[in-house]
Amino acid sequence: MKALARSYVWWPGIDGEIEAWVKHCQACQESRPDPPRAPVQSWESARAPWSCLHVDFAGPFQGKTFFIVVDSYTKWLEVALVPSTSTSAAIRVLRRLFATHGLPDTLVSDNGTAFTSGEFQTFTAQNAIRHIRSAPFHPATNGQAERMVRTTKDTLRRMTQGDWEYRLATFLLAQHSTPSSTTGRSPAELLMGRRLAIRLDRLHPDRAQDEVVVGEGRNPRTFEAQDPAYAKNFGAGPAWVPATVTRVTGPVSYEVLTDGGQCWRRHCDQIRRRFPGENQEEEDRSKESQGNSGAVRPIEQQGQAGEAESVNTERTREAERTPEPELRLSEQVAPDQTAPSQPASLEREPEPEPQTREHPRPQRTRRAPAYLEDYECDLPGRTGT
Numbered sequence: 001m002k003a004l005a006r007s008y009v010w011w012p013g014i015d016g017e018i019e020a021w022v023k024h025c026q027a028c029q030e031s032r033p034d035p036p037r038a039p040v041q042s043w044e045s046a047r048a049p050w051s052c053l054h055v056d057f058a059g060p061f062q063g064k065t066f067f068i069v070v071d072s073y074t075k076w077l078e079v080a081l082v083p084s085t086s087t088s089a090a091i092r093v094l095r096r097l098f099a100t101h102g103l104p105d106t107l108v109s110d111n112g113t114a115f116t117s118g119e120f121q122t123f124t125a126q127n128a129i130r131h132i133r134s135a136p137f138h139p140a141t142n143g144q145a146e147r148m149v150r151t152t153k154d155t156l157r158r159m160t161q162g163d164w165e166y167r168l169a170t171f172l173l174a175q176h177s178t179p180s181s182t183t184g185r186s187p188a189e190l191l192m193g194r195r196l197a198i199r200l201d202r203l204h205p206d207r208a209q210d211e212v213v214v215g216e217g218r219n220p221r222t223f224e225a226q227d228p229a230y231a232k233n234f235g236a237g238p239a240w241v242p243a244t245v246t247r248v249t250g251p252v253s254y255e256v257l258t259d260g261g262q263c264w265r266r267h268c269d270q271i272r273r274r275f276p277g278e279n280q281e282e283e284d285r286s287k288e289s290q291g292n293s294g295a296v297r298p299i300e301q302q303g304q305a306g307e308a309e310s311v312n313t314e315r316t317r318e319a320e321r322t323p324e325p326e327l328r329l330s331e332q333v334a335p336d337q338t339a340p341s342q343p344a345s346l347e348r349e350p351e352p353e354p355q356t357r358e359h360p361r362p363q364r365t366r367r368a369p370a371y372l373e374d375y376e377c378d379l380p381g382r383t384g385t
Helices: 004-008 012-023 026-028 088-102 118-126 139-158 166-175 187-192 201-203 278-292 298-320
Strands: 052-061 064-071 076-080 108-109 130-133 226-232 240-248 253-258 263-267 272-273
Touching: 004 012, 012 026, 052 088, 052 139, 052 263, 064 088, 064 139, 076 088, 076 139, 076 166, 088 118, 108 139, 118 130, 139 166, 166 187, 226 253, 240 272
Parallel strands: 052 108, 108 130
Antiparallel strands: 052 064, 064 076, 226 240, 226 272, 240 253, 253 263
């Protein structure tokens, strides 16, 4: 425009006057292009972990809405599933996070209605938190939250297995344990002062599980399988019930089987060693013999067998009380004579056959007293030597 004007007229200061006239033109100012972008202004550096938080809503994304919280110092990310973009939903998530990590110094958000409402302003004022809102329609001012929103959406879009709780837990564990390109350390190391243990740590030999160390100076009571014991009863009935140790489940824990057929898991302090008495040993032997005898008999047969055993026992006792038959005179032989072959008529009378039973008792052998060996006794029906 200045060149065109000088081709027709000229006066001193013509260029400056033309520039001033164009600057004050209303139509020219309204149609002028955008000014060049200003250099990026960084936020004030956070002084400590969890001192400056950036918050924002993300969604709707695949039908869900998320609340994003990121720590400016450690890059620690928190993602919560919320029902809506309301003030109450944001306050509910922030209260839960503040109960775990404490109150921040500064809270940065955009100009959404959830953050500009009076309820949110009251919440920040009661907790002495300085609330800073970004410039309207300028997302770059709250760039920390906006970048995390994009990262969250990209990651969740690639995860297709499991429900939303599983996806969020998997994503947050990976984000908390991965070193950041800005700080060179993982968010967990900067916020909590330690690395988070993940599945890859289980493969390292230095991170293998150590052996269980028993307290020095005390040797805990030990039991083995099939050991008789008394187990503490926490239900109705006696305080201690007979049981048998069936399995060792830990250094000081065992699995026992009571006589009633119940399977319990008890600490060694809840088990006492049991020493069975004589009656108990006989019962155990009888149980073993009955178990080895074969199949279990019906109830009626067991009753009949019990009656037969009692009758046989009585008969055996009567036979024991009956004295043995004396030898006939012809059977008595002098000590210095050799007994000739006895005819069939001089043999002993046949002894009654003992009654058989399942468990016969051993027969006693009757002998003359030892103190009578040096004496000669006149017995009826026997001549002295």
